[in-house]
Amino acid sequence: MKVVKVINNNLIKSFDDKNNEVLVMGCGLGFKKVPGDEINESLIEKIYTVNDKTNSSQLIQLLEKIPLEQIQTTNEIISFAKASLGKKLNQNIYITLVDHINFALERRKNGVAIRNALLWEIKKLYNHEFLVGKEALNIISRRLGVSLPEDEAGFIALHFVNALMDDLSMEKTTDMTKMIQRILSIIKYHFKLELDEYSIHYERFITHLKFFAQRIFTGVKIEDQDSQFIEVLKLKYKKEYECTLKVRDYIKQEFNCDLTEDEMIYLTIHINRITTTI
Known part of the structure; x- marks a missing residue:
């Protein structure tokens, strides 16, 4: 796999063996790389398959501005959710969830708390997704050292509910x-x-x-x-x-x-x- 464009030190645009546009993420993956260079596969942490130009643009903007450790944390949460739920998730979850977690962390830093008015309903109606949301809080705490309230587990659960259903917005x-x-x-x-x-x-x-x-x-x-x-x-x-x-x-x-x-x-x-x- 070759470098098509270096987005930053941790993100490269490329094409896979089926000629699909992909974004390749890894710590230091783009350091001192230029178009045409071979990508060091040992540094690859995540490959995002891009379905269209809009998603590509949105994902690039997010991955450029959000710290790598938050992206890595989100990827771990999504991997856990896939294994736990045992179902295919809409690829947009990588955009929506990393954006949500970044915003939640900013709110926490600024002392802004948002109550989840649907928390009770989410626990009752989407119990499995809520438990995934609870584990997401544990992963965030372990990796980033930030404790988020249970309300956030409910918000994260809805992201996975949404990712399990096609053609539905949040x-x-x-x-x-x-x-x-x-x-x-x-x-x-x-x-x-x-x-x-x-x-x-x-x-x-x-x-x-x-x-x-x-x-x-x-x-x-x-x-x-x-x-x-x-x-x-x-x-x-x-x-x-x-x-x-x-x-x-x-x-x-x-x-x-x-x-x-x-x-x-x-x-x-x-x-x-x-x-x-x-």
Whole structure:
């Protein structure tokens, strides 16, 4: 792999063996290097594959201004998250998370604390991602000597939630979290009960709500397959269907989205399961 451009002492632009543009990072990797030189592979710590010119520009700007130790810390966090979550992450996580951690460290240095208003919801709805966020705080403390509050574990968790879903911005991921919590509140109020958050039906329902909310925000709908079945549900699960109607009205009012009959069917069945196993 050859040097195409030296960004700084720790960052080089190059091309891989498939002719994809890459940014190669390593301590001292670009020191006294010029275009055409061979890259010392023993110094390579991370290779970023660039998908488009916009991402390339954003990543270069970030990696130029942010201290190397913060970038290395972020890379360790992402590597841990990949192994723990066992799923593919959107490459943009390298841009968004390193920027967030840098900003969080600046806030800490300046004594500015930001409360995470969704911390409780994040713990409940995205427990695995939150635990990754907690470990991220441990990595930051170990490598950088800075202790960040638990609120930051929640913010970091949302970055990984976002990285697991295509076509969603961080703002939409936050809105999606609020939507799920609001739907759960509608159910609790309608039935006047607390849900068993440790039951298998509850876990399945939360999974359904995550994909349901993702479809709402990406504009993907489940096509109606059996319009007669909804009439059966209205009679068999009257109270559950009435609750589903409240959820439908909330979605329509807040997000101007109409639910298909199949979505109504799935919601009604799930609501029945989590409210009859209490």
